[in-house]
Amino acid sequence: MQNHDHDHGHGMAEDLPRFEALLARRRALKWFAGAGTAALVAGCGGSDGSSSDVTVVSGNTGTTTTTVTPTPTATPTPTATTGCVVDPSETAGPYPGDGTNTSSGSTSNVLTISGIVRSDIRSSFISSTTVATGVLVKLTLTVVNVNATCAPLAGYAVYLWHADREGHYSLYSAPTESYLRGVQVTDANGQVTFTTIFPPAYDGRWPHYHFEVFSTLTNATGGKYAVLTSQLCMPEALCNTIFADTTTYPSAKSIFSKVSLSTDNVFGDNTAAQIAQQTPTFTGSVAAGYSATAVIGIAT
Structure with missing residues (x-):
C-alpha cells in the first residue's frame, strides 16, 4: 500500500512555513492574472492592428497559459468614392461620328x-x-x-x-x-x-x-x-x-x-x-x- 504520511500528521510548527509559502504563491498568481487581463484588453483595443501574442495567467492552484492573437485591422480597399461613383459604360448610340x-x-x-x-x-x-x-x-x-x-x-x-x-x-x-x-x-x-x-x-x-x-x-x-x-x-x-x-x-x-x-x-x-x-x-x-x-x- 502506498504511504501518504508525507501529506498528513505534521505539527503546526512544521506546517506554518508551508502555509505562508502557499499564501504568497496565491497572491502572486492573482497579480499575474490581473496583469495578463489588462494586457489582453490593450492588445484588442489597439488601433495599429498589431498581431503580438498576449499571455494570460489564470487559476488559483496553478498556471494556465493561453495565447491570444488579436485580429489585425483590415486594410481598407482604396475605393475612395466619397461623393462620386464610376459612371457606367453605355452604348455610343446610332452614330457617334x-x-x-x-x-x-x-x-x-x-x-x-x-x-x-x-x-x-x-x-x-x-x-x-x-x-x-x-x-x-x-x-x-x-x-x-x-x-x-x-x-x-x-x-x-x-x-x-x-x-x-x-x-x-x-x-x-x-x-x-x-x-x-x-x-x-x-x-x-x-x-x-x-x-x-x-x-x-x-x-x-x-x-x-x-x-x-x-x-x-x-x-x-x-x-x-x-x-x-x-x-x-x-x-x-x-x-x-x-x-x-x-x-x-x-x-x-x-x-x-x-x-x-x-x-x-x-x-x-x-x-x-x-x-x-x-x-x-x-x-x-x-x-x-x-x-x-x-x-x-x-x-x-
Missing part, C-alpha cells in the same frame, strides 16, 4: 476635323453653318478620379454629342449637318462647359446626352482610346416642362409620355447611385435658358 461605325456606307470621324474643339456646339461647322435651335443649356461637366477621393482630372478631353430638337443626329439622320458635337479639355478643376440645347425624346429612348472621355486631347482628336463612353439622362419633371412647348419640340411630348427611365434600354439597368450621378442638376427657365452641372466619375 468618332470613326467607330458607318452610316449609308461611309464612316465619319468628326473628331479629326479642324473646328471640333469648341465650347458652343449649336452650329454646324463642316459644310454648313446651320444653328440647332431649342431651349438653351450651358452644361458644365466635372471629370473626377473615383479612386482618389473624387479629385478633379485636369487635361482630359470630353466629346459631347446628342440629337437635335426633332430627334435627328448630325452626320446621320441629318447627314449634311455637323451641329451638336464638340470637344472641350478639362481645366484645373476638372471642368468643361458646353453651350448647347436640351435634348428631345425620340422613339424608344429617354432624353439624353452622349459623351466620351479621353485622357488627352491628342487621343480625342485622333478619334481613339476613349477611357469612357457613357450618357447623361434628363430629369423627368424638366422634360415635362420643356416638351410642353410643342412648337419648339414638335414630337417630344407625345413620345416622352410613352417612355420611362426604368425601361429605357440604356439607363434601365443602372443603380440608383449611377442614375443620380448621370442626371444633371438644372437651374434656370425655359425663356432664359438653363445652367446644368454633372459629375463624371472615372476609375484611374
